[in-house]
Amino acid sequence: MSPLNAGDKAPLFSLPDQDGESISLADYAGQRVLVYFYPKAMTPGCTVQACGLRDNMDELKQFNVEVLGISTDKPEKLSRFAEKELLNFTLLSDEDHTVAEAFGVWGEKQFMGKTYDGIHRISFLIGTDGKVEHVFDKFKTSDHDQVVLEYLKAHS
8 A cells, every 4th residue: 555645646536425426526626625535434433533524614614625535335325424424525435446546545454353455544635736735644533633724724
């Protein structure tokens, strides 16, 4: 696994959202976008992470940042997740993990003594120029939103 680095061109992609509509990174051209990859909707850590972003969406918008959450969950599950947690941003379904692979976040993981392939919890801030501005790979699910906001405050 080799995640993209700051300065790399973000791979363009189109994926179905929680409503089954096709969303493309190109739809956000000229905007800053936080593309955050998470392992599985409706699990404790992923819920804490998503709710942190939800609760700070007004502040993220002040920095003109849009949020796209990506997992391998089906759109139907993402819809239930968004509805249950009142999420105010777009969730995308990467069922075949093509986009996760393009960003370099799909790879071997270990959990409860088992080894398997899955999404690694890494976020990318895509700049207005379509390049990776910053990679967030050292955070807890409970402080992901604060780590992102601290970066934005220091670099805006």
